[in-house]
Amino acid sequence: MQQNYPKIGIRPVIDGRRGGIRESLEDTTMNLAKSVEKLYRENLRYPDGSPVECVIADSCIGGVREAALCAEKFEKENVGLSLSVTPCWCYGSETIDMNPTIPKAIWGFNGTERPGAVYLSAALAVHNQKGLPAFGIYGREVQDMNDPSIPADVQEKLLRFAKAGLAVAIMRGKSYLSIGSVSMGIGGSMTNPDFLQEYLGMRTEFIDASEILRRIQLGIYDHDEFAKAMQWTKEHCMTREGEDFNPEHLKHSREQKDKDWEFVVKMTLIMRDLMIGNPALDTMGYGEEALGHNAIAGGFQGQRQWTDFLPDGDFSEAILNSSFDWNGIRKPFTFATEDDHLNGISMLFNQLITNTSQIFADVRTYWSPEAIERVSGWKPEGILKDGAIHLINSGSCTLDGTGQQSDENGNPVMKPFWEISEEEVEKMLDATTWYPASLEYMRGGGYSSQFLTRAGMPVTMCRLNLIKGLGPVLQIAEGWTATFPEEVFDIINKRTDKTWPSTFFVPRITGKGRFTDIYSVMNYWGANHGAISYGHIGADLITLASALSIPVNMHNVDDEKIFRPDAWSAFGSDNEGADYRACAAYGPLYR
Numbered sequence: 001m002q003q004n005y006p007k008i009g010i011r012p013v014i015d016g017r018r019g020g021i022r023e024s025l026e027d028t029t030m031n032l033a034k035s036v037e038k039l040y041r042e043n044l045r046y047p048d049g050s051p052v053e054c055v056i057a058d059s060c061i062g063g064v065r066e067a068a069l070c071a072e073k074f075e076k077e078n079v080g081l082s083l084s085v086t087p088c089w090c091y092g093s094e095t096i097d098m099n100p101t102i103p104k105a106i107w108g109f110n111g112t113e114r115p116g117a118v119y120l121s122a123a124l125a126v127h128n129q130k131g132l133p134a135f136g137i138y139g140r141e142v143q144d145m146n147d148p149s150i151p152a153d154v155q156e157k158l159l160r161f162a163k164a165g166l167a168v169a170i171m172r173g174k175s176y177l178s179i180g181s182v183s184m185g186i187g188g189s190m191t192n193p194d195f196l197q198e199y200l201g202m203r204t205e206f207i208d209a210s211e212i213l214r215r216i217q218l219g220i221y222d223h224d225e226f227a228k229a230m231q232w233t234k235e236h237c238m239t240r241e242g243e244d245f246n247p248e249h250l251k252h253s254r255e256q257k258d259k260d261w262e263f264v265v266k267m268t269l270i271m272r273d274l275m276i277g278n279p280a281l282d283t284m285g286y287g288e289e290a291l292g293h294n295a296i297a298g299g300f301q302g303q304r305q306w307t308d309f310l311p312d313g314d315f316s317e318a319i320l321n322s323s324f325d326w327n328g329i330r331k332p333f334t335f336a337t338e339d340d341h342l343n344g345i346s347m348l349f350n351q352l353i354t355n356t357s358q359i360f361a362d363v364r365t366y367w368s369p370e371a372i373e374r375v376s377g378w379k380p381e382g383i384l385k386d387g388a389i390h391l392i393n394s395g396s397c398t399l400d401g402t403g404q405q406s407d408e409n410g411n412p413v414m415k416p417f418w419e420i421s422e423e424e425v426e427k428m429l430d431a432t433t434w435y436p437a438s439l440e441y442m443r444g445g446g447y448s449s450q451f452l453t454r455a456g457m458p459v460t461m462c463r464l465n466l467i468k469g470l471g472p473v474l475q476i477a478e479g480w481t482a483t484f485p486e487e488v489f490d491i492i493n494k495r496t497d498k499t500w501p502s503t504f505f506v507p508r509i510t511g512k513g514r515f516t517d518i519y520s521v522m523n524y525w526g527a528n529h530g531a532i533s534y535g536h537i538g539a540d541l542i543t544l545a546s547a548l549s550i551p552v553n554m555h556n557v558d559d560e561k562i563f564r565p566d567a568w569s570a571f572g573s574d575n576e577g578a579d580y581r582a583c584a585a586y587g588p589l590y591r
Helices: 023-045 064-076 118-130 152-171 193-200 210-218 223-236 254-276 279-283 285-293 314-321 339-356 369-376 422-430 486-493 518-524 537-547 566-571 575-586
Strands: 007-011 055-056 079-086 106-110 136-139 175-179 202-208 297-302 335-337 359-367 389-390 433-436 445-449 456-465 471-482 502-509 528-535 551-554
Touching: 007 023, 007 064, 007 152, 023 055, 023 079, 023 152, 023 314, 023 335, 064 079, 064 422, 079 118, 079 152, 106 152, 118 136, 118 566, 136 193, 136 566, 152 339, 175 254, 175 314, 175 339, 193 202, 193 339, 202 433, 202 445, 202 518, 210 254, 210 471, 254 314, 254 445, 254 551, 279 285, 279 335, 297 339, 314 335, 314 445, 335 339, 335 502, 339 359, 339 528, 359 518, 369 486, 369 528, 389 518, 456 502, 502 518, 537 575
Parallel strands: 007 055, 007 079, 079 106, 106 136, 175 202, 175 297, 297 335, 471 551
Antiparallel strands: 359 389, 359 528, 389 502, 433 445, 456 471, 456 528, 471 502
């Protein structure tokens, strides 16, 4: 389905005085805008893999009339964020972007021939006076006026702003699809439409889980695709079905297990159709169902009302969140277990920043080095010398989380789908065992995706939490995946549920605050779930959170990497406190 993604608007701002000054700066200013467009086009992609598109104002902006013409063009061209660039002094309030709902930044060229940095300061001051926060970008080194290059530190901020701004713009107008209701009293499952609307500009679509059953019973799914999906599942998943560890008196018959496979494949088709629609349903006479719910993310309640008598959602959630299925390699969906929308939106943040599949997991257990040695007899060493956090969920996790994708040096990675090979898909499938669900947990059956994530991947775990009287807060922890010797893992794995997928996470420790040690990270985590992304993206998440007026309550990102709107510096010299005060002052973007 073709997406109309938001574009980046680039505003070349110029000294409006004609008769020599403006004329001497026209080419330099416009070329500055074109150099940024080239940077974005070559380095950024939309979630479908296509290059990001930019729109440059038709002329340089020297005053309010040209600013208005630019705004009109941006409105027509679906611009979702704007960047103003200038190598010179310009007129502050006459040239700034006044749209209050889109993220804004200004790059003031650091050169001595013309004072682009002076305009940057003046324009940011106007933004701050008017309550329109903007990100300020100013390079460390002085450049010559005719230097067409973009310094590395400026590139970093330009890209960081664009990633965050695109995420804000892509979420706007989309839906979170909540299938079912609250799962086992989990707070994140209490989908909060006010938060989604006011902070993210998203709708909430509520669907009762009985809609899945209705579509299965009435055959409201693409039957040809089901046949294709079933054949693929038989070849790639059923052949990797694991041992049934259930007590003999609870075990399902082979006939029932085969029916369960068919059921969970149908569930997967239907959940996808509920999110994004399916034109094939229209040809079957189901025009309403064919439309879907315009969902960019979703979740399934599952436990317990559904799973007490029907197959669980583990297979569906694992496949939807993966970068492939029976139709081939494709963009992963963002789909939350137990309809934990706060973790689902955390996954969405990560995915929009990285364009990669996301791991959903319980933040289950802190294993201290002493506890590891006590239960296994093995003394932890290397990255595990201070212990690890066991991330393990009840059978549903993206198969990308196996770590079976590789970079050019053979290191485990998680890639955007357009970089994944068929060989890597086979490796991910080969690393995954589909165990019959633990029937003491999931009485209706189903299948759990079980694997152990490969060690050595840089990852970032984040989580949104809602706090009464405060609103949303975001927590972030950068670290790495790790693994134990096989015999040690076997002992640890059997202490929870050996049919579930495991990722061992070692956060980067700073020795102070929430990151004093690994225990502290676990102890201060705000909920039972976490969203885990490939890469150290904490700085990008901090920038995104500030664009949404969501304060960050814990992180282990170096201070020099933190990039927030200029106004944040006016709220105090302590970064965390200033963040809270600024977010409270500006409030939700769409209230």
